Amino acid sequence: MTNTNKNIFYILLFFAMIGWGGSWVNIKILSNYLNEFETMFFRFFITAITMIPIILILRKSFKINLKAFFFVILTSIAMITYMKYFYLGTKFGTASLGGAFVTSLIPINTFLIMAILGSKKISKKDSFALALGAIGVMTMLNVWSFKSEEIFVIHNLYFILASVLWPLVTILSSKATKVSPIVFTLYLYIVTCILNLIFFVDLTTIEYEKLDSLFWINMLCLSIVASTFANTIYFLGVEKLGASEVSTFIFLVPFAAITLSAIFLKEEVTFSIIIGTILTIIAVKILNNIKILKK
Template identity: 60%
Template sequence: MTQQNKNIFYILMIFAMAGWGASWVNAKVLSSYVNEYEMIFLRNFFTIITLAPVLIITKKYFHINRRSFLLAVLASVIMIVYLKCYFLGTKHGTASLGGALVTTLIPINTFIFMALFWGKKILKKDIFALIIGAIGVLTMLNIWSFSHEQIFSTQNMYFLGASVLWPALTITSSKITHTSPMVFSMYMYIISTIMVSLFFVDFKAIPFETFDSIFWINILILSIIATTFATTVYFIGIEKLGTNEVSSFIFLVPFFAIVFSIIFLKEEVHITTIIGVILTLFAVKILNNIIIFKKKKIES
């Protein structure tokens, strides 16, 4: 990939991360219109009809083997529970805290899972990073207030649940074989949509008459930009640039979540959230050996 193409792709990655950050604001707005299962159905519906053409254009098509299909079924169940925590957390809490806490805690929890269950070696620098990350998380939860009600509030429990479920989803997805991650995601969206449609959604009770322009703007941003566009750009980025380089862009997600929450929801962001984000992002950088600023080689 030429440097010019890389620069264009970097811009696309920034927009993708902005989409992921904005998704917390979208969920907060949508929580006043629909419940969690209706949100999952509508989000997935628009994602499926927009992702299908992308798979055809990129020649990924829809081939999936039996092992990957069974993993897609398991991943669908995990994703439904994750989205429920994600939705209810933002409904009862703030989009800024959710976007900051969950997105920074996910890579830390992923590392811990890999160390506990898959024998990933823990170095001294990893222990240091985990301590810093723990302090950052506790700071975001405002544990220093020593208020039991605030620390163990409903929204915090949902956010912590989401931060555990997404690594479980990521690890499950990593076990697929001979299947494109984008195709796997497509099946996951289809299966989870069928599940919620059969067991949780009462279509007659969906308040379509209350869906105004604000609702449609937010559901389309959540589906098309935050899911189809962002997911596509992220997976292509991994293929073209590599996991380490793409991972550095994840640092932008909590930033966008906080900024958009302030702009569109008029949320008050506490200094403890900002400090906690900085500490956890520093921990993520150490754990994943992420290099944000690369030194240019000096030509002799």
């Protein structure tokens, strides 16, 4: 890949990460209109439709084998559970804390789960990084205030559950090795929509007249920008640039969530959230041997 094409990819990856960070703001606003399952259905229904032409342009096959489809179903169940707590944590808490806390804790929880499963070995360097990450997480939760009414609030529990559930989504989806990630994701969204319709959503009870322009702007941003666009660019980035290079851009997500929450939701971004996020990101960098500065 030429330097010009790389630079274009870097710019696209930057906006993709902004889209992921902005999804927390979108969910906070959408929680005023629909419940978690209805929001999930609309989001993934729109995303699935907009992904089809992209798959056609990329000339990916829509074929999926039985084993991969089995993991689609398992991953969909994990996805629904993750999205539920992602939604509830953001609804009752703040988008800035959720965006910083969950996105920075997910890589640490993924590492821990892989270590428990025996896929990773914890070295002294990793132990230091995990301890640093724990300090960062506790700082974000403001445990140093020693005020139980601030620490043990329900939205903090929701955020913790979300940060544990997303690694399960990642691990399960990685088991489907003989299908393109973007095609796997399409089927994941379709099955998630179907499961929501069967068990959780009744489209006839939704008050459509209350879904104003603010709703649709945020729903389209959540579906097209944060899902279709961001996921496609991320997958292509991994394919063209490599996972290690693309992973450095992930660090933009929590700061994007914090900044956009302050701008659009007028949320107060506390010093503890910023410091905790920085400490946790350093821990993730150490755990995954990510190099931020390159020649």
